[in-house]
Amino acid sequence: MxxxxxxxxxxxxxxxxxxxxxxxxxxxxxxxxxxxxxxxxxxxxxxxSQQHSVRLRVSCAAKPETVEKVCKVVKNQLALPDDSKVTGESTFAALGADSLDTVEIVMGLEEVFGISVEEDSAQSISTVQEAADLIEDIISKQSP
Known part of the structure:
Protein backbone atom coordinates (compact mmCIF):
# COMPACT_ATOMS: atom_id res chain seq x y z
CA MET A 1 0.00 0.00 0.00
CA SER A 49 -11.24 5.23 -14.78
CA GLN A 50 -12.47 1.82 -15.85
CA GLN A 51 -14.65 1.69 -18.90
CA HIS A 52 -18.27 0.83 -18.27
CA SER A 53 -20.58 -0.14 -21.06
CA VAL A 54 -24.12 1.06 -20.92
CA ARG A 55 -26.73 -1.11 -22.49
CA LEU A 56 -29.99 0.55 -23.23
CA ARG A 57 -32.88 -1.81 -23.46
CA VAL A 58 -35.97 -0.50 -25.15
CA SER A 59 -39.33 -2.00 -24.38
CA CYS A 60 -40.58 -3.54 -27.56
CA ALA A 61 -44.08 -3.05 -28.82
CA ALA A 62 -44.13 -6.11 -31.06
CA LYS A 63 -45.43 -9.43 -29.82
CA PRO A 64 -42.87 -12.23 -29.40
CA GLU A 65 -44.69 -14.22 -32.10
CA THR A 66 -44.23 -11.38 -34.58
CA VAL A 67 -40.52 -11.09 -33.78
CA GLU A 68 -40.18 -14.86 -34.21
CA LYS A 69 -41.89 -14.76 -37.62
CA VAL A 70 -39.65 -11.88 -38.71
CA CYS A 71 -36.59 -13.86 -37.61
CA LYS A 72 -37.71 -16.81 -39.77
CA VAL A 73 -38.25 -14.55 -42.80
CA VAL A 74 -34.82 -12.95 -42.32
CA LYS A 75 -33.13 -16.35 -42.02
CA ASN A 76 -34.93 -17.55 -45.14
CA GLN A 77 -34.16 -14.45 -47.22
CA LEU A 78 -30.48 -14.42 -46.22
CA ALA A 79 -30.17 -18.22 -46.55
CA LEU A 80 -28.83 -18.47 -43.01
CA PRO A 81 -28.40 -21.90 -41.40
CA ASP A 82 -31.16 -23.02 -39.03
CA ASP A 83 -28.78 -22.93 -36.06
CA SER A 84 -27.77 -19.29 -36.64
CA LYS A 85 -28.88 -16.94 -33.87
CA VAL A 86 -31.22 -14.18 -35.01
CA THR A 87 -32.91 -12.09 -32.31
CA GLY A 88 -34.82 -8.82 -32.12
CA GLU A 89 -31.55 -6.95 -31.55
CA SER A 90 -29.94 -8.47 -34.67
CA THR A 91 -29.12 -5.90 -37.32
CA PHE A 92 -29.45 -6.77 -40.97
CA ALA A 93 -25.91 -5.50 -41.61
CA ALA A 94 -24.47 -7.76 -38.89
CA LEU A 95 -26.25 -10.70 -40.51
CA GLY A 96 -24.52 -9.88 -43.80
CA ALA A 97 -27.42 -8.15 -45.57
CA ASP A 98 -26.77 -5.41 -48.09
CA SER A 99 -29.37 -2.92 -49.35
CA LEU A 100 -30.74 -5.35 -51.93
CA ASP A 101 -31.09 -8.05 -49.26
CA THR A 102 -32.95 -5.59 -47.07
CA VAL A 103 -35.41 -4.85 -49.89
CA GLU A 104 -35.94 -8.59 -50.35
CA ILE A 105 -36.48 -9.03 -46.61
CA VAL A 106 -39.15 -6.31 -46.65
CA MET A 107 -40.83 -7.94 -49.66
CA GLY A 108 -40.80 -11.29 -47.84
CA LEU A 109 -42.33 -9.68 -44.76
CA GLU A 110 -45.05 -8.05 -46.88
CA GLU A 111 -45.92 -11.45 -48.34
CA VAL A 112 -45.93 -13.35 -45.02
CA PHE A 113 -47.90 -10.73 -43.09
CA GLY A 114 -50.17 -9.59 -45.94
CA ILE A 115 -49.20 -5.95 -45.61
CA SER A 116 -47.70 -3.20 -47.73
CA VAL A 117 -44.70 -1.27 -46.39
CA GLU A 118 -44.08 2.24 -47.70
CA GLU A 119 -40.64 2.87 -49.18
CA ASP A 120 -39.61 5.52 -46.63
CA SER A 121 -40.59 3.21 -43.76
CA ALA A 122 -38.73 0.31 -45.34
CA GLN A 123 -35.54 2.37 -45.56
CA SER A 124 -35.62 3.13 -41.84
CA ILE A 125 -35.59 -0.55 -40.82
CA SER A 126 -32.20 -1.82 -39.68
CA THR A 127 -33.01 -4.44 -37.03
CA VAL A 128 -35.38 -7.36 -36.67
CA GLN A 129 -37.13 -5.58 -33.78
CA GLU A 130 -37.69 -2.44 -35.86
CA ALA A 131 -39.22 -4.58 -38.61
CA ALA A 132 -41.52 -6.35 -36.14
CA ASP A 133 -42.58 -3.04 -34.56
CA LEU A 134 -43.32 -1.56 -37.99
CA ILE A 135 -45.34 -4.62 -39.00
CA GLU A 136 -47.50 -4.47 -35.88
CA ASP A 137 -47.95 -0.72 -36.36
CA ILE A 138 -49.13 -1.27 -39.96
CA ILE A 139 -51.44 -4.12 -38.91
CA SER A 140 -52.97 -2.05 -36.08
CA LYS A 141 -53.68 0.81 -38.51
CA GLN A 142 -55.38 -1.60 -40.94
CA SER A 143 -57.71 -2.96 -38.24
CA PRO A 144 -61.01 -1.04 -37.88
Whole structure:
Protein backbone atom coordinates (compact mmCIF):
# COMPACT_ATOMS: atom_id res chain seq x y z
CA MET A 1 0.00 0.00 0.00
CA UNK A 2 1.47 3.32 -1.06
CA UNK A 3 1.13 6.28 1.25
CA UNK A 4 1.66 9.70 -0.22
CA UNK A 5 0.32 12.77 1.54
CA UNK A 6 -1.89 15.07 -0.46
CA UNK A 7 -3.38 18.38 0.51
CA UNK A 8 -7.14 18.73 0.56
CA UNK A 9 -8.45 22.22 0.03
CA UNK A 10 -11.91 23.10 1.24
CA UNK A 11 -13.68 26.41 1.47
CA UNK A 12 -15.39 27.47 4.64
CA UNK A 13 -18.86 28.86 4.05
CA UNK A 14 -18.27 31.68 6.55
CA UNK A 15 -14.90 33.01 5.46
CA UNK A 16 -14.45 31.69 1.92
CA UNK A 17 -10.79 31.15 2.81
CA UNK A 18 -9.20 27.85 1.96
CA UNK A 19 -8.58 25.49 4.85
CA UNK A 20 -5.85 22.90 4.40
CA UNK A 21 -6.00 19.40 5.75
CA UNK A 22 -2.67 17.61 5.44
CA UNK A 23 -3.95 14.28 6.72
CA UNK A 24 -5.42 13.09 3.46
CA UNK A 25 -3.45 10.03 2.35
CA UNK A 26 -3.40 7.90 -0.76
CA UNK A 27 -4.50 4.61 0.72
CA UNK A 28 -5.04 1.94 -1.89
CA UNK A 29 -4.74 0.96 -5.49
CA UNK A 30 -7.27 -1.58 -6.67
CA UNK A 31 -5.84 -1.80 -10.15
CA UNK A 32 -4.05 0.27 -12.75
CA UNK A 33 -7.05 2.57 -13.13
CA UNK A 34 -8.65 2.63 -9.71
CA UNK A 35 -7.59 4.20 -6.41
CA UNK A 36 -9.06 5.65 -3.27
CA UNK A 37 -8.15 8.32 -0.76
CA UNK A 38 -8.78 8.26 2.96
CA UNK A 39 -8.63 10.61 5.87
CA UNK A 40 -8.41 9.44 9.48
CA UNK A 41 -8.80 5.85 8.30
CA UNK A 42 -12.14 6.49 6.56
CA UNK A 43 -12.64 6.40 2.85
CA UNK A 44 -13.67 9.75 1.48
CA UNK A 45 -13.11 9.66 -2.24
CA UNK A 46 -12.76 6.85 -4.72
CA UNK A 47 -11.67 7.26 -8.32
CA UNK A 48 -12.08 4.80 -11.13
CA SER A 49 -11.24 5.23 -14.78
CA GLN A 50 -12.47 1.82 -15.85
CA GLN A 51 -14.65 1.69 -18.90
CA HIS A 52 -18.27 0.83 -18.27
CA SER A 53 -20.58 -0.14 -21.06
CA VAL A 54 -24.12 1.06 -20.92
CA ARG A 55 -26.73 -1.11 -22.49
CA LEU A 56 -29.99 0.55 -23.23
CA ARG A 57 -32.88 -1.81 -23.46
CA VAL A 58 -35.97 -0.50 -25.15
CA SER A 59 -39.33 -2.00 -24.38
CA CYS A 60 -40.58 -3.54 -27.56
CA ALA A 61 -44.08 -3.05 -28.82
CA ALA A 62 -44.13 -6.11 -31.06
CA LYS A 63 -45.43 -9.43 -29.82
CA PRO A 64 -42.87 -12.23 -29.40
CA GLU A 65 -44.69 -14.22 -32.10
CA THR A 66 -44.23 -11.38 -34.58
CA VAL A 67 -40.52 -11.09 -33.78
CA GLU A 68 -40.18 -14.86 -34.21
CA LYS A 69 -41.89 -14.76 -37.62
CA VAL A 70 -39.65 -11.88 -38.71
CA CYS A 71 -36.59 -13.86 -37.61
CA LYS A 72 -37.71 -16.81 -39.77
CA VAL A 73 -38.25 -14.55 -42.80
CA VAL A 74 -34.82 -12.95 -42.32
CA LYS A 75 -33.13 -16.35 -42.02
CA ASN A 76 -34.93 -17.55 -45.14
CA GLN A 77 -34.16 -14.45 -47.22
CA LEU A 78 -30.48 -14.42 -46.22
CA ALA A 79 -30.17 -18.22 -46.55
CA LEU A 80 -28.83 -18.47 -43.01
CA PRO A 81 -28.40 -21.90 -41.40
CA ASP A 82 -31.16 -23.02 -39.03
CA ASP A 83 -28.78 -22.93 -36.06
CA SER A 84 -27.77 -19.29 -36.64
CA LYS A 85 -28.88 -16.94 -33.87
CA VAL A 86 -31.22 -14.18 -35.01
CA THR A 87 -32.91 -12.09 -32.31
CA GLY A 88 -34.82 -8.82 -32.12
CA GLU A 89 -31.55 -6.95 -31.55
CA SER A 90 -29.94 -8.47 -34.67
CA THR A 91 -29.12 -5.90 -37.32
CA PHE A 92 -29.45 -6.77 -40.97
CA ALA A 93 -25.91 -5.50 -41.61
CA ALA A 94 -24.47 -7.76 -38.89
CA LEU A 95 -26.25 -10.70 -40.51
CA GLY A 96 -24.52 -9.88 -43.80
CA ALA A 97 -27.42 -8.15 -45.57
CA ASP A 98 -26.77 -5.41 -48.09
CA SER A 99 -29.37 -2.92 -49.35
CA LEU A 100 -30.74 -5.35 -51.93
CA ASP A 101 -31.09 -8.05 -49.26
CA THR A 102 -32.95 -5.59 -47.07
CA VAL A 103 -35.41 -4.85 -49.89
CA GLU A 104 -35.94 -8.59 -50.35
CA ILE A 105 -36.48 -9.03 -46.61
CA VAL A 106 -39.15 -6.31 -46.65
CA MET A 107 -40.83 -7.94 -49.66
CA GLY A 108 -40.80 -11.29 -47.84
CA LEU A 109 -42.33 -9.68 -44.76
CA GLU A 110 -45.05 -8.05 -46.88
CA GLU A 111 -45.92 -11.45 -48.34
CA VAL A 112 -45.93 -13.35 -45.02
CA PHE A 113 -47.90 -10.73 -43.09
CA GLY A 114 -50.17 -9.59 -45.94
CA ILE A 115 -49.20 -5.95 -45.61
CA SER A 116 -47.70 -3.20 -47.73
CA VAL A 117 -44.70 -1.27 -46.39
CA GLU A 118 -44.08 2.24 -47.70
CA GLU A 119 -40.64 2.87 -49.18
CA ASP A 120 -39.61 5.52 -46.63
CA SER A 121 -40.59 3.21 -43.76
CA ALA A 122 -38.73 0.31 -45.34
CA GLN A 123 -35.54 2.37 -45.56
CA SER A 124 -35.62 3.13 -41.84
CA ILE A 125 -35.59 -0.55 -40.82
CA SER A 126 -32.20 -1.82 -39.68
CA THR A 127 -33.01 -4.44 -37.03
CA VAL A 128 -35.38 -7.36 -36.67
CA GLN A 129 -37.13 -5.58 -33.78
CA GLU A 130 -37.69 -2.44 -35.86
CA ALA A 131 -39.22 -4.58 -38.61
CA ALA A 132 -41.52 -6.35 -36.14
CA ASP A 133 -42.58 -3.04 -34.56
CA LEU A 134 -43.32 -1.56 -37.99
CA ILE A 135 -45.34 -4.62 -39.00
CA GLU A 136 -47.50 -4.47 -35.88
CA ASP A 137 -47.95 -0.72 -36.36
CA ILE A 138 -49.13 -1.27 -39.96
CA ILE A 139 -51.44 -4.12 -38.91
CA SER A 140 -52.97 -2.05 -36.08
CA LYS A 141 -53.68 0.81 -38.51
CA GLN A 142 -55.38 -1.60 -40.94
CA SER A 143 -57.71 -2.96 -38.24
CA PRO A 144 -61.01 -1.04 -37.88
Missing amino acids: ATNTFTRVSLSARSLRPQFNHRLAFSSIAGPRSSSFSSYGRRNVSFS
